[in-house]
Amino acid sequence: xxxxxxxxxxxxxxxxxxxxxxxxxxxxxxxxxxxxxxxxxxxxxxxxxxxxxxxxxxxxxxxxxxxxxxxxxxxxxxxxxxxxxxxxxxxxxxxxxxxxxxxxxxxxxxxxxxxxxxxxxxxxxxxxxxxxxxxxxxxxxxxxxxxxxxxxxxxxxxxxxxxxxxxxxxxxxxxxxxxxxxxxxxxxxxxxxxxxxxxxxxxxxxxxxxxxxxxx
Amino acid sequence: xxxxxxxxxxxxxxxxxxxxxxxxxxxxxxxxxxxxxxxxxxxxxxxxxxxxxxxxxxxxxxxxxxxxxxxxxxxxxxxxxxxxxxxxxxxxxxxxxxxxxxxxxxxxxxxxxxxxxxxxxxxxxxxxxxxxxxxxxxxxxxxxxxxxxxxxxxxxxxxxxxxxxxxxxxxxxxxxxxxxxxxxxxxxxxxxxxxxxxxxxxxxxxxxxxxxxxxx
Amino acid sequence: xxxxxxxxxxxxxxxxxxxxxxxxxxxxxxxxxxxxxxxxxxxxxxxxxxxxxxxxxxxxxxxxxxxxxxxxxxxxxxxxxxxxxxxxxxxxxxxxxxxxxxxxxxxxxxxxxxxxxxxxxxxxxxxxxxxxxxxxxxxxxxxxxxxxxxxxxxxxxxxxxxxxxxxxxxxxxxxxxxxxxxxxxxxxxxxxxxxxxxxxxxxxxxxxxxxxxxxx
Numbered sequence: 001x002x003x004x005x006x007x008x009x010x011x012x013x014x015x016x017x018x019x020x021x022x023x024x025x026x027x028x029x030x031x032x033x034x035x036x037x038x039x040x041x042x043x044x045x046x047x048x049x050x051x052x053x054x055x056x057x058x059x060x061x062x063x064x065x066x067x068x069x070x071x072x073x074x075x076x077x078x079x080x081x082x083x084x085x086x087x088x089x090x091x092x093x094x095x096x097x098x099x100x101x102x103x104x105x106x107x108x109x110x111x112x113x114x115x116x117x118x119x120x121x122x123x124x125x126x127x128x129x130x131x132x133x134x135x136x137x138x139x140x141x142x143x144x145x146x147x148x149x150x151x152x153x154x155x156x157x158x159x160x161x162x163x164x165x166x167x168x169x170x171x172x173x174x175x176x177x178x179x180x181x182x183x184x185x186x187x188x189x190x191x192x193x194x195x196x197x198x199x200x201x202x203x204x205x206x207x208x209x210x211x212x213x214x215x216x
Numbered sequence: 217x218x219x220x221x222x223x224x225x226x227x228x229x230x231x232x233x234x235x236x237x238x239x240x241x242x243x244x245x246x247x248x249x250x251x252x253x254x255x256x257x258x259x260x261x262x263x264x265x266x267x268x269x270x271x272x273x274x275x276x277x278x279x280x281x282x283x284x285x286x287x288x289x290x291x292x293x294x295x296x297x298x299x300x301x302x303x304x305x306x307x308x309x310x311x312x313x314x315x316x317x318x319x320x321x322x323x324x325x326x327x328x329x330x331x332x333x334x335x336x337x338x339x340x341x342x343x344x345x346x347x348x349x350x351x352x353x354x355x356x357x358x359x360x361x362x363x364x365x366x367x368x369x370x371x372x373x374x375x376x377x378x379x380x381x382x383x384x385x386x387x388x389x390x391x392x393x394x395x396x397x398x399x400x401x402x403x404x405x406x407x408x409x410x411x412x413x414x415x416x417x418x419x420x421x422x423x424x425x426x427x428x429x430x431x432x
Numbered sequence: 433x434x435x436x437x438x439x440x441x442x443x444x445x446x447x448x449x450x451x452x453x454x455x456x457x458x459x460x461x462x463x464x465x466x467x468x469x470x471x472x473x474x475x476x477x478x479x480x481x482x483x484x485x486x487x488x489x490x491x492x493x494x495x496x497x498x499x500x501x502x503x504x505x506x507x508x509x510x511x512x513x514x515x516x517x518x519x520x521x522x523x524x525x526x527x528x529x530x531x532x533x534x535x536x537x538x539x540x541x542x543x544x545x546x547x548x549x550x551x552x553x554x555x556x557x558x559x560x561x562x563x564x565x566x567x568x569x570x571x572x573x574x575x576x577x578x579x580x581x582x583x584x585x586x587x588x589x590x591x592x593x594x595x596x597x598x599x600x601x602x603x604x605x606x607x608x609x610x611x612x613x614x615x616x617x618x619x620x621x622x623x624x625x626x627x628x629x630x631x632x633x634x635x636x637x638x639x640x641x642x643x644x645x646x647x648x
Contacts (some may be wrong), residue, residue: 044398095417097382110349133542166529182476201527260614311633313598326565
């Protein structure tokens with residue numbers, strides 16, 4: 001496996017948590033507290049497992065992505081949406097502010113745009129999501145799977161080792177100081193340079209041929 | 217009170233500090249040092265009190281917003297500007313680099329754009345401010361107050377409790393690592409979920425009726 | 433000297449590290465490890481010396497800027513590109529992920545756009561680079577040097593002291609919490625306000641004349 005594609009069936013990419021399930025747990029002895037705690041903690045772990053996954057993860061969105069569903073789009077490394085897709089962090093409309101989605105959203109789009117979506121529950125269309133940097137590309141519905149497939153092929157044709165080293169390091173350095181980030185990144189560059197795949201890739205480049213990756 | 221709107225009379229939203237007042241204090245025994253220290257410290261406190269305010273704060277700009285005035289726009293949660301508005305961090309023109317405004321500006325718009333404004337003193341028009349993400353929306357002068365009013369109404373119709381919990385948490389997590397941010401955000405989600413307003417909001421959603429918020 | 437302009441001869445602004453030189457060191461006793469370590473460490477120091485340089489640094493790009501060459505563009509305070517310029521962090525194509533360039537790129541353009549460039553090796557044209565905020569402005573080839581010259585003149589006409597104090601503080605506060613950033617920035621504002629150049633600049637402003645900077 002070289003790349004992960006997250007895709008949904010039907011008109012909803014993801015509407016986030018199941019409010020019916022959450023509500024049903026209000027009858028638990030503790031009013032649902034333990035269940036809610038576990039649910040949001042599991043969700044946060046899932047999101048971080050995507051960011052920390054050694055393979056690139058692409059969201060393929062055709063439809064609605066709201067609340068934790070929008071968080072999922074923000075969290076994926078890349079996102080491609082159909083023209084009819086819509087995005088929102090609209091928990092505030094039901095009295096439940098999208099606080100966990102905000103962690104991903106504020107790290108993906110600029111502050112005032114994230115705040116407007118969070119405070120107003122406003123849904124944005126696919127073009128706006130592209131302008132905001134929430135998705136990489138918007139395409140007609142009928143070419144969505146093809147475009148995502150091509151993007152995945154492009155990535156799958158690279159060295160899996162370089163991809164893993166690089167993705168890990170990029171995530172890790174995000175909240176470091178510049179000096180610490182460079183120290184870590186430089187170490188990873190040396191490790192990558194000493195690997196077989198960099199030797200092969202650079203040799204292939206000079207010999208005008210396709211590289212033959214070994215993933216190490 | 218559910219939402220704060222900052223609006224100015226006349227053609228200047230805010231031109232920042234009063235340079236005449238600052239200059240007059242150069243005759244103080246210490247050359248103004250104590251006064252300057254207090255002034256910039258008070259300004260920084262004011263800005264942080266907006267970010268930390270439990271209610272959303274909207275800047276309604278019709279005219280000039282420069283230096284600490286531009287910092288104020290950058291600091292507010294949301295900003296709507298009239299078409300004739302202009303923005304700049306032009307302290308460098310008088311030999312006083314907009315260092316404190318830069319704290320808000322660099323956290324609101326992207327790095328190279330912030331640097332150009334800071335290093336050159338360049339004024340940008342309202343459309344450019346929207347493209348940069350410094351303001352959320354640009355509208356004709358005559359509809360400015362109406363549009364801001366509608367935005368405020370949208371926000372005022374939400375649960376004040378969810379708004380407070382969410383805004384606080386979003387501010388708090390901004391400079392945390394992703395893992396710490398999720399830990400904090402998940403705790404807030406549980407607290408929000410256990411509150412009456414979330415129960416009411418979710419119930420109203422399933423019953424296709426307007427929620428009746430109690431703010432707790 | 434008031435401002436630094438980085439410009440290249442020929443069709444390549446910078447293609448980053450010399451892969452032939454790196455490859456030749458694979459025959460070193462340690463397989464090149466010491467040389468690679470020194471190379472990437474030196475590169476990281478160079479990049480940080482630009483960010484920490486007391487004078488603004490402008491990249492003038494006419495042509496290709498790839499890998500560490502794109503990192504250089506991202507690192508400079510400002511960047512102006514000709515219409516035919518192209519940008520990419522395409523190390524992944526040769527099995528060497530652009531991990532160190534990512535440090536600069538992810539701090540300059542938004543996350544999903546940076547990830548797409550890093551994971552796919554995609555080259556972007558000058559207009560896209562401007563939209564992404566990687567460059568400040570795109571102009572026809574024939575006016576490039578003139579436009580950069582004007583930008584440099586604008587900056588050179590400011591107080592070198594205010595420029596140094598401001599640029600230093602803006603870099604320093606970037607990864608601080610908002611509270612710490614304001615504390616530091618406020619101190620710098622007072623220092624700047626007490627300097628001769630701020631006194632002169634503000635006086636000149638009130639007297640409607642050009643300031644005469646002394647750089648102190």
